[in-house]
Amino acid sequence: MASFFGNFSRFGSVLVFLFLELICLFLIVQFNQKQRDIWFYSGSLISGKFLEMSNQAGNYFYLSSVADSIANENALLLEQITNDKSLPLLIFSDTLEVQIDTAQTVRYELLPSKVINNSINKNRNFFTLDKGSADGIAPHMGIVTPKGVVGIVRQVSDNYSVAMSLLNSQMRVSVAIKRTGYFGTMSWQGKNPLVMDLDDIPKHADLIVGDTLITSGYSAIFPPGLQLGILRDFKIEPGSNFYSARVELGEDISRLNYIYVLKHLEKPEILELETSIENE
Amino acid sequence: MNNAVVQNVIRGVAFILIQVLILKQMEINSSWLHFMSILFYPLFIILLPLRYSTISVMVIGFFTGLIVDSFYHSMGIHAASCVFLAFIRPFAFTILSPREGYSVDLSPTAHKLSFPWFVRFSGLLMLSFCFFYFSVEAFTFAYIGQILLKTIVSFFFSMILILAFMMIFNPKE
Numbered sequence: 001m002a003s004f005f006g007n008f009s010r011f012g013s014v015l016v017f018l019f020l021e022l023i024c025l026f027l028i029v030q031f032n033q034k035q036r037d038i039w040f041y042s043g044s045l046i047s048g049k050f051l052e053m054s055n056q057a058g059n060y061f062y063l064s065s066v067a068d069s070i071a072n073e074n075a076l077l078l079e080q081i082t083n084d085k086s087l088p089l090l091i092f093s094d095t096l097e098v099q100i101d102t103a104q105t106v107r108y109e110l111l112p113s114k115v116i117n118n119s120i121n122k123n124r125n126f127f128t129l130d131k132g133s134a135d136g137i138a139p140h141m142g143i144v145t146p147k148g149v150v151g152i153v154r155q156v157s158d159n160y161s162v163a164m165s166l167l168n169s170q171m172r173v174s175v176a177i178k179r180t181g182y183f184g185t186m187s188w189q190g191k192n193p194l195v196m197d198l199d200d201i202p203k204h205a206d207l208i209v210g211d212t213l214i215t216s217g218y219s220a221i222f223p224p225g226l227q228l229g230i231l232r233d234f235k236i237e238p239g240s241n242f243y244s245a246r247v248e249l250g251e252d253i254s255r256l257n258y259i260y261v262l263k264h265l266e267k268p269e270i271l272e273l274e275t276s277i278e279n280e
Numbered sequence: 281m282n283n284a285v286v287q288n289v290i291r292g293v294a295f296i297l298i299q300v301l302i303l304k305q306m307e308i309n310s311s312w313l314h315f316m317s318i319l320f321y322p323l324f325i326i327l328l329p330l331r332y333s334t335i336s337v338m339v340i341g342f343f344t345g346l347i348v349d350s351f352y353h354s355m356g357i358h359a360a361s362c363v364f365l366a367f368i369r370p371f372a373f374t375i376l377s378p379r380e381g382y383s384v385d386l387s388p389t390a391h392k393l394s395f396p397w398f399v400r401f402s403g404l405l406m407l408s409f410c411f412f413y414f415s416v417e418a419f420t421f422a423y424i425g426q427i428l429l430k431t432i433v434s435f436f437f438s439m440i441l442i443l444a445f446m447m448i449f450n451p452k453e
Contacts, residue, residue: 013334013367020342020363027349027356028416035357035419042420 071112071258078260079110108223109263111136115256118165120193125165127151127256132159142221142262148228148250149173150259152221161261167193167253175228175247176216180206183216186228186247193254195232198245205243207234213247220267284329287453292344295324300351316430319438321348322409323445325365326402329387329453334370341366354417361413365405372404387453390446402442410435 029039113135117128131137133156141153143163151163152171164171167188175198176183184201201207211231217224227250234245264270299321307317325341332340345359352358373382376397390398410431418427 013338013370016335016338017363017367020338021360023342024345024356024360024363024416027346028354028360028419029356031355032357035417038419 067258068112068114071114075110075112075260079108109136109265111261111263112258113137113161113261114258116160118253118256120165120167120254123169123190125167125253126154126162127165127253129153129161129163129259129261130159131261132157132161134158136263137161137261138263140221141264143259144222144226144262145251145256145259149215149222149226150251150253150256153261165253166196166249173222173228174216174218175213176224177201177205177207177231178212178214179208180211183218184243184245186213194249194252196229196247196249198231198234198247199242201234201243201245203236203241203243207231207243207245209233220264220270222262284453288324288328291327291451292324292340295321296344296347299348304351316433316437317413318441319406319410319413319434320441320445322362322365322406322438323402323442325362326369326405327387327389327451327453328369329385330373330382331385334366337369338363338366357413357416360416361409364412365409368408369405372401376401376404387451389451389453391450391452395446398446399443402446403439406438406442407431407435410438 028035113129113131116130119125143151151165153163155162173186175186182205186196188196213228215222215226229247229249232246232248234243303318341362345362348358349355414427414430
């Protein structure tokens with residue numbers, strides 16, 4: 001039976017079949033107007049689809065550079081707002097309108113950067129930024145996002161810097177309650193990455209769950225009035241004169257991406273002044 | 281050039297002439313069924329002897345189709361269909377293989393095998409041929425309904441002609 005069909009193998013006949021059909025296809029498209037039109041129309045449909053897909057893929061790769069440029073632009077705009085002494089200091093959000101006497105306004109430069117490494121599972125967490133001293137970043141600069149404070153720069157190389165996260169047991173942030181102005185210290189106990197402890201608020205202070213917490217401004221690292229989070233609960237330990245409270249952070253540090261480094265432009269002046277007193 | 285080859289060449293020329301001189305004219309003049317084409321010449325490829333390899337049948341079909349195409353001003357369409365017909369012919373043999381098998385020097389005629397066998401064999405091939413032909417002619421499956429309608433109508437009339445020919449002449453080879 002099989003001997004009938006093949007001096008040639010079936011594979012060979014399939015090849016010849018495809019070859020002849022290709023010739024026919026060429027002839028059809030070459031010499032028949034209707035089929036030619038359909039052929040080129042379908043061809044353009046398919047190539048159009050491919051172009052669209054490749055374009056979309058290209059857009060996707062392009063996104064990160066778009067995000068970079070938007071971050072730069074944001075930094076520039078926020079800087080202008082922050083440094084405009086004729087305006088009340090208005091930082092980051094409409095809900096947070098911290099007005100400070102214009103004479104007190106400190107000048108900060110905002111350096112946009114991207115977090116390229118981060119951890120939240122240790123007792124002392126750090127994250128890495130993709131910019132370093134070449135971009136003007138130096139140790140002890142504050143790091144913020146529009147939703148709140150996230151850390152402080154510790155080590156800087158030419159192109160990278162490592163920052164201490166808020167989620168670090170050594171971190172102490174001086175905070176104030178926006179509504180009443182009482183201040184305390186915020187620290188992290190190494191459990192929930194969304195919650196920090198708040199101590200040193202005197203027990204005569206009037207606290208309400210949901211109070212907004214802002215930076216107190218008692219250091220040159222963060223300007224006053226930056227949002228940090230909201231008060232989650234509080235209690236007074238027996239015999240203590242201070243509240244033990246917990247704060248829900250505004251920014252989820254476990255998915256940090258774009259951040260701003262705060263460069264205090266008048267810090268050298270302050271340091272000079274402070275060291276001159278020590279040297280007296 | 282042995283007798284069988286001469287006979288096949290004569291038959292091929294005759295079938296192509298019938299197709300392009302008579303059936304094509306009918307097609308042009310019949311406004312009452314514009315989606316009908318009577319396709320008779322594929323019978324030439326169907327009747328080629330079994331001993332011809334698939335490849336040689338495909339090459340013969342290719343050139344037969346090209347000749348028909350040159351008359352139909354549809355370069356490549358008939359050729360593509362004939363190559364397809366030649367390609368699926370061995371599968372039809374396999375599907376419809378009689379219990380005792382085929383003998384080497386056979387031509388697949390009603391005389392050598394039975395008439396019902398030939399009806400099934402040519403029907404299967406012609407249906408495939410018509411469908412392929414009208415698909416290639418439309419060059420898109422956007423009008424699949426029209427393709428199927430043309431296929432069925434043309435298949436029906438082509439088969440009447442082919443079977444009538446086989447009954448009247450009943451060729452041995």
